[in-house]
Amino acid sequence: MGDNSVEVEVKVILSYGTxxxxxxxxxxxxxxxxxxxxxxxxxxxxxxxxxDLEAEKEEENQENEEEDEDPQK
Structure with missing residues:
Protein backbone atom coordinates (compact mmCIF):
# COMPACT_ATOMS: atom_id res chain seq x y z
CA MET A 1 0.00 0.00 0.00
CA GLY A 2 1.42 3.42 -0.88
CA ASP A 3 0.20 5.37 2.15
CA ASN A 4 2.60 4.17 4.89
CA SER A 5 0.25 1.41 5.92
CA VAL A 6 0.25 -2.34 5.59
CA GLU A 7 -2.37 -5.06 5.75
CA VAL A 8 -1.36 -8.29 7.47
CA GLU A 9 -2.56 -11.88 7.33
CA VAL A 10 -1.47 -14.23 10.12
CA LYS A 11 -2.13 -17.97 9.93
CA VAL A 12 -2.03 -19.89 13.21
CA ILE A 13 -2.52 -23.35 14.63
CA LEU A 14 -4.13 -23.30 18.07
CA SER A 15 -4.52 -25.92 20.75
CA TYR A 16 -7.90 -27.58 20.96
CA GLY A 17 -9.99 -25.91 23.65
CA THR A 18 -8.45 -22.46 23.13
CA ASP A 52 -5.96 -25.93 12.31
CA LEU A 53 -6.70 -26.99 15.86
CA GLU A 54 -4.08 -29.19 17.44
CA ALA A 55 -4.85 -31.87 19.99
CA GLU A 56 -2.34 -32.94 22.61
CA LYS A 57 0.99 -33.64 21.00
CA GLU A 58 1.52 -37.28 20.13
CA GLU A 59 4.91 -37.20 21.84
CA GLU A 60 3.35 -36.21 25.18
CA ASN A 61 0.77 -38.98 24.85
CA GLN A 62 3.48 -41.57 24.28
CA GLU A 63 5.48 -40.39 27.30
CA ASN A 64 2.40 -40.58 29.50
CA GLU A 65 1.64 -44.10 28.29
CA GLU A 66 5.22 -45.21 28.98
CA GLU A 67 5.06 -43.85 32.53
CA ASP A 68 1.80 -45.70 33.13
CA GLU A 69 3.34 -48.97 31.91
CA ASP A 70 6.60 -48.71 33.90
CA PRO A 71 5.92 -47.62 37.52
CA GLN A 72 9.69 -47.58 38.30
CA LYS A 73 10.24 -44.38 36.26
Missing part, protein backbone atom coordinates in the same frame (compact mmCIF):
# COMPACT_ATOMS: atom_id res chain seq x y z
CA UNK A 19 -10.99 -19.63 23.14
CA UNK A 20 -10.29 -18.43 19.61
CA UNK A 21 -11.73 -14.88 19.82
CA UNK A 22 -9.48 -14.00 22.78
CA UNK A 23 -6.34 -15.39 21.16
CA UNK A 24 -7.09 -13.82 17.77
CA UNK A 25 -7.73 -10.45 19.40
CA UNK A 26 -4.50 -10.67 21.36
CA UNK A 27 -2.55 -11.56 18.21
CA UNK A 28 -4.10 -8.61 16.37
CA UNK A 29 -3.21 -6.15 19.14
CA UNK A 30 0.34 -7.45 19.49
CA UNK A 31 1.09 -7.44 15.76
CA UNK A 32 -0.38 -3.95 15.29
CA UNK A 33 1.64 -2.58 18.23
CA UNK A 34 4.91 -4.23 17.17
CA UNK A 35 4.66 -3.21 13.51
CA UNK A 36 3.93 0.34 14.64
CA UNK A 37 6.90 0.40 17.02
CA UNK A 38 9.38 -1.14 14.59
CA UNK A 39 8.35 0.49 11.31
CA UNK A 40 6.08 3.39 12.21
CA UNK A 41 3.56 2.02 9.74
CA UNK A 42 -0.19 1.99 10.27
CA UNK A 43 -1.97 -1.40 10.22
CA UNK A 44 -5.58 -0.76 9.19
CA UNK A 45 -6.34 -4.44 8.77
CA UNK A 46 -5.02 -7.68 10.21
CA UNK A 47 -6.65 -11.01 9.49
CA UNK A 48 -5.98 -13.86 11.90
CA UNK A 49 -6.80 -17.16 10.24
CA UNK A 50 -6.99 -20.33 12.30
CA UNK A 51 -5.83 -23.01 9.88
Missing amino acids: FIPDVAGSIQETVIDEIGKITGMNVPRIDVIVV
